Amino acid sequence: MRKTHHFLFAILISAILFTPATAQKLNGNATAAAKSAANAPLKLTLPMKDGSVKFAVIGDTGSGSERQRDVGEMMVKYHTLFPFEFVLMMGDNMYGGEAPQDFDKKFAEPYKALLDQKVKFYATLGNHDQPLQVNYTNFNMNGKEYYKFKKGNIAFYSLNSNYMDKKQVQWLEDELGRETAEWKVMFFHHPPYSSAKKHGSDGQLREVVEPIFLKYGVDVVLSGHDHVYERIKPQKGIYYFVSGAGGQLRAGDVDKQSGLTEKSYDQDMHFMLFEVVGNQMYFQAISRTGETIDSGVITRK
Amino acid sequence: MKKKTYIIIGVLVCLLILASGVAVGQKTQNAALAEPVVVSPADKAAIDVFEKEVKDYIALRNKVRENAPKLSKDSTPEQINAYRTALELSLRNARPNAKRGEFFRPETADFIRRTLKTEFQGQDRKELREQIFETELKGVVLRVNYPYAQAAELSEMPATLLTKLPQLPKELRYRFVGRNMLLVDRESNVILDFMPDALP
Numbered sequence: 001m002r003k004t005h006h007f008l009f010a011i012l013i014s015a016i017l018f019t020p021a022t023a024q025k026l027n028g029n030a031t032a033a034a035k036s037a038a039n040a041p042l043k044l045t046l047p048m049k050d051g052s053v054k055f056a057v058i059g060d061t062g063s064g065s066e067r068q069r070d071v072g073e074m075m076v077k078y079h080t081l082f083p084f085e086f087v088l089m090m091g092d093n094m095y096g097g098e099a100p101q102d103f104d105k106k107f108a109e110p111y112k113a114l115l116d117q118k119v120k121f122y123a124t125l126g127n128h129d130q131p132l133q134v135n136y137t138n139f140n141m142n143g144k145e146y147y148k149f150k151k152g153n154i155a156f157y158s159l160n161s162n163y164m165d166k167k168q169v170q171w172l173e174d175e176l177g178r179e180t181a182e183w184k185v186m187f188f189h190h191p192p193y194s195s196a197k198k199h200g201s202d203g204q205l206r207e208v209v210e211p212i213f214l215k216y217g218v219d220v221v222l223s224g225h226d227h228v229y230e231r232i233k234p235q236k237g238i239y240y241f242v243s244g245a246g247g248q249l250r251a252g253d254v255d256k257q258s259g260l261t262e263k264s265y266d267q268d269m270h271f272m273l274f275e276v277v278g279n280q281m282y283f284q285a286i287s288r289t290g291e292t293i294d295s296g297v298i299t300r301k
Numbered sequence: 302m303k304k305k306t307y308i309i310i311g312v313l314v315c316l317l318i319l320a321s322g323v324a325v326g327q328k329t330q331n332a333a334l335a336e337p338v339v340v341s342p343a344d345k346a347a348i349d350v351f352e353k354e355v356k357d358y359i360a361l362r363n364k365v366r367e368n369a370p371k372l373s374k375d376s377t378p379e380q381i382n383a384y385r386t387a388l389e390l391s392l393r394n395a396r397p398n399a400k401r402g403e404f405f406r407p408e409t410a411d412f413i414r415r416t417l418k419t420e421f422q423g424q425d426r427k428e429l430r431e432q433i434f435e436t437e438l439k440g441v442v443l444r445v446n447y448p449y450a451q452a453a454e455l456s457e458m459p460a461t462l463l464t465k466l467p468q469l470p471k472e473l474r475y476r477f478v479g480r481n482m483l484l485v486d487r488e489s490n491v492i493l494d495f496m497p498d499a500l501p
Contacts, residue, residue, distance in 0.1 A: 096452045097451060097452045098378075098381075098382075098451060098452075099378075099382060100377075100378035100379045100382055102378075103378035104378070127436070127454050127455050127456070127457055128454055128455070129455075130385075130451060130490070131474075131487050131488060132372075132381050132384070132385055132488055133381075134374075135372050135373065135374055135375075135376040135380075135381055135384075136376060136377075136378065136381060137374075137375040137376060137377065141374075142374045143373075143374035144374075161457065161460075162455060162457050162458065163457075163458050163463070163474060164458075164460035164463065165458075165460075165463040165464075165468070165469075166463065166464055166468060167468075167471075169460075169464075190457060199432075199435075202432070202457075203428055203429075204428075204429055204432075204459045204460055204461045204462075205457075205459075205460050207460070207461055208460040208461060208464075209460070
């Protein structure tokens with residue numbers, strides 16, 4: 001009899017908790033919490049030195065979702081504190097169709113305020129991106145699937161990790177062979193190292209590119225594909241970051257037992273800020289709601 | 302005396318194991334530069350025929366492209382869309398009788414299948430297969446002279462495999478759809494040919 005009372009009481013509580021009105025209220029509270037966090041004071045951990053190279057990183061952005069817009073808005077807020085000159089995009093710039101309206105919804109609108117302030121975006125191709133994106137003026141790829149550009153003492157190389165053929169490997173070797181910049185930063189979609197359970201480390205890509213990175217002294221490798229944030233423990237002296245949650249999130253996807261992780265975050269979307277001062281590269285990873293989820297400095301040897 | 306001998310043997314065994322480990326590591330790292338599968342004179346002839354077909358297609362493509370709208374490196378989404386649509390239609394109209402097996406002829410297909418088998422064998426290549434099969438292929442219909450669905454995901458072509466397949470000009474791409482291997486026109490996404498069940 002007492003057991004029956006307990007059972008009925010449990011059913012009653014469950015019914016109250018799961019009425020649409022209560023669910024809405026709970027959702028409302030979650031949204032309110034997110035909004036309140038979004039209004040939290042901005043915190044910059046970067047040194048903000050005159051003459052430094054300042055840039056941002058976003059990955060796997062092109063969902064056109066409200067949360068992608070939230071990340072875009074947070075980037076605008078941080079831009080007022082930290083006026084980054086350009087943004088590196090880690091690929092999957094557009095999920096689904098690529099009709100003209102998709103370019104607006106999934107890119108031009110979420111980052112309109114930054115584009116209006118002449119912030120340049122440099123894209124790389126992901127597995128959801130059609131090859132003709134290389135001709136899109138706002139992606140600054142100059143019609144090329146792989147390309148490089150320099151800013152200050154840094155050379156940035158965008159690679160097409162969807163299709164790493166002999167020609168691209170040769171181009172990379174040739175360019176790195178005559179590179180004079182102090183910092184060599186690679187960015188491409190598939191991560192050579194990752195602790196995410198969905199995709200994880202791209203071993204066959206690593207087999208081809210890592211020996212080249214080591215031979216020519218590449219310092220930092222940025223990628224996306226896994227919808228999480230991860231800073232990998234330095235591998236053979238190279239620093240690897242996975243930044244693939246600028247518009248998509250795979251919550252709880254990081255395998256904490258991988259042994260690769262220095263720091264990870266898989267609870268919300270994020271973007272990154274970087275500042276290079278001489279032989280030091282400062283970084284800060286920031287969540288959609290403005291929390292600093294990681295920060296630090298890399299010193300080039 | 303006996304104990305000392307055992308210690309020396311133990312140290313030597315450890316050194317041998319370490320040395321073999323380094324050798325294996327080096328082999329893995331240099332895999333990209335490794336020689337492709339054995340190419341017999343018959344394979345060479347098949348590859349030559351394949352390359353000739355590709356060359357003829359590029360000549361036709363260049364001619365067709367002259368009539369498509371021009372595309373600059375600073376294009377708008379509307380210009381990109383107009384170019385892709387026009388190119389796709391023109392290429393399809395230029396090859397109305399295109400059919401499967403025109404590029405992947407039996408001899409070429411045989412060479413490619415053997416190359417794939419070699420590349421995908423072994424426990425350490427399990428991840429490679431999984432990577433290809435995890436690609437989302439909703440909406441993809443395999444039909445020669447028809448486009449690959451624009452909204453569909455593109456599978457990553459394994460870098461180690463690309464070094465071993467016949468090289469393609471920048472206008473063409475190999476692509477996997479499940480176990481099938483495709484040859485596609487890169488810009489228009491038109492499927493030029495495909496090999497069913499190419500992956501072992």
